[in-house]
Amino acid sequence: MRETEDLLKVSGLHTYFYTDEGIVYALDDVSFSLKKGETLGIVGESGSGKSITALSIMRLVQTPPGKIVAGSIELAGEDILQKSRREMKAIRGGKVAMIFQEPMTSLNPVYTVGNQIMESIRLHQKCTRRDAQVRAVEMLRMVGIPLPEKRMREYPHQLSGGMRQRVMIAIALCCNPQLLICDEPTTALDVTIQAQILELISDLKQKTGAAVILITHDLGVVAQVVENVLVMYAGKMMEYGPTREVFTDPQHPYTQALLESIPTIEGDTERLYVIEGMVPSLSKRPEGCLFHPRCTYAREICKTCCPELVIPAEGRQVRCHRYTGAWEGDGENA
Numbered sequence: 001m002r003e004t005e006d007l008l009k010v011s012g013l014h015t016y017f018y019t020d021e022g023i024v025y026a027l028d029d030v031s032f033s034l035k036k037g038e039t040l041g042i043v044g045e046s047g048s049g050k051s052i053t054a055l056s057i058m059r060l061v062q063t064p065p066g067k068i069v070a071g072s073i074e075l076a077g078e079d080i081l082q083k084s085r086r087e088m089k090a091i092r093g094g095k096v097a098m099i100f101q102e103p104m105t106s107l108n109p110v111y112t113v114g115n116q117i118m119e120s121i122r123l124h125q126k127c128t129r130r131d132a133q134v135r136a137v138e139m140l141r142m143v144g145i146p147l148p149e150k151r152m153r154e155y156p157h158q159l160s161g162g163m164r165q166r167v168m169i170a171i172a173l174c175c176n177p178q179l180l181i182c183d184e185p186t187t188a189l190d191v192t193i194q195a196q197i198l199e200l201i202s203d204l205k206q207k208t209g210a211a212v213i214l215i216t217h218d219l220g221v222v223a224q225v226v227e228n229v230l231v232m233y234a235g236k237m238m239e240y241g242p243t244r245e246v247f248t249d250p251q252h253p254y255t256q257a258l259l260e261s262i263p264t265i266e267g268d269t270e271r272l273y274v275i276e277g278m279v280p281s282l283s284k285r286p287e288g289c290l291f292h293p294r295c296t297y298a299r300e301i302c303k304t305c306c307p308e309l310v311i312p313a314e315g316r317q318v319r320c321h322r323y324t325g326a327w328e329g330d331g332e333n334a
Contacts, residue, residue, distance in 0.1 A: 006034065008074070009074040010031065010073065011034050013073065014030075014070040015066060016066070017065045017066045017277065018064065018065050025285060026235050027056060030208045030232050032253050036178070036211055039211070040230060041214045041218075041225075041228070042215045042230045044232035045217065046279070049185070056068055057080075057181065059092075060092075075178070076178065078304065093120055093177070095178050098181040102187065108156075111155055112152065112154060112155055113153075114152030114153060116194065117139060120193045121136060125175065140166075155208075161193070162193035169185075173208065176208060178180045179210060180211070186198065186216075227243060231255045234280070238252045238318070239252040239319070241317065242316075245316065246316075251323065252318050253296065257294075260273045307319050310323045
């Protein structure tokens with residue numbers, strides 16, 4: 001694959017959940033691309049569809065009730081939605097790996113750390129148990145765990161939260177994946193350990209050349225380590241573009257509100273800006289633009305018509321009527 005080609009290309013992805021209360025539109029027309037060595041940040045409030053995007057790429061959406069109903073996910077030019085379960089088992093951990101939010105629930109409590117890393121190695125690579133053991137020790141050393149030979153014999157509950165997260169990274173990287181998906185990798189860790197984990201992921205990306213998808217609600221993290229950012233709301237992509245441009249000149253009112261919600265030293269110490277209201281139910285979505293009940297710019301057109309993605313500037317995409325012809329002549333804010 002040439003450097004200019006996309007390693008990952010997600011096009012028109014729709015993932016729905018069919019429940020007794022109706023259809024839950026978890027992902028609704030999501031598209032983005034990622035080249036080798038790049039990092040994409042996916043941000044948004046809880047319930048915006050960040051984790052479902054990752055699970056859809058990994059083909060881990062539980063069926064039933066969930067189902068990918070439309071779209072394509074191309075990895076190195078191959079649509080993984082057309083792969084069989086056996087083929088996907090080889091792709092997961094081999095070509096694509098994922099670091100989950102909470103390592104204590106992701107690691108098996110009855111197996112040692114060493115056995116869990118070795119299992120992943122032997123599943124995807126033809127090697128002896130001894131070779132897998134040597135590789136596992138190397139991975140623990142690579143992710144900065146001291147005394148790796150000793151840690152190999154320990155169980156997850158014997159490790160700190162930061163250590164467990166490093167073990168998860170070691171498992172994810174042990175087979176040299178082309179794509180690494182990090183779903184809130186610093187959740188529940190203190191600030192110092194968060195910085196160490198982020199630095200570790202960035203360093204390993206440089207060493208291995210893997211592309212990274214970083215899912216987080218922390219915009220400060222995105223500003224540090226991400227080249228491009230995708231802003232999601234209620235299952236839809238609202239804005240997409242280079243991180244620096246999105247952060248310095250946000251086009252969508254939701255992106256603007258998220259950035260204004262970040263506390264700053266120079267800001268008002270008496271009152272922190274909040275986005276009024278809540279993310280709507282994905283099974284009972286409002287008509288028109290999904291963000292209009294919380295948007296200070298909303299007009300009548302926003303209440304009745306869902307805007308399409310438009311390109312207000314090169315490399316940028318935004319879903320807002322302010323950048324369409326429909327906004328002109330619609331009158332004052334409603």
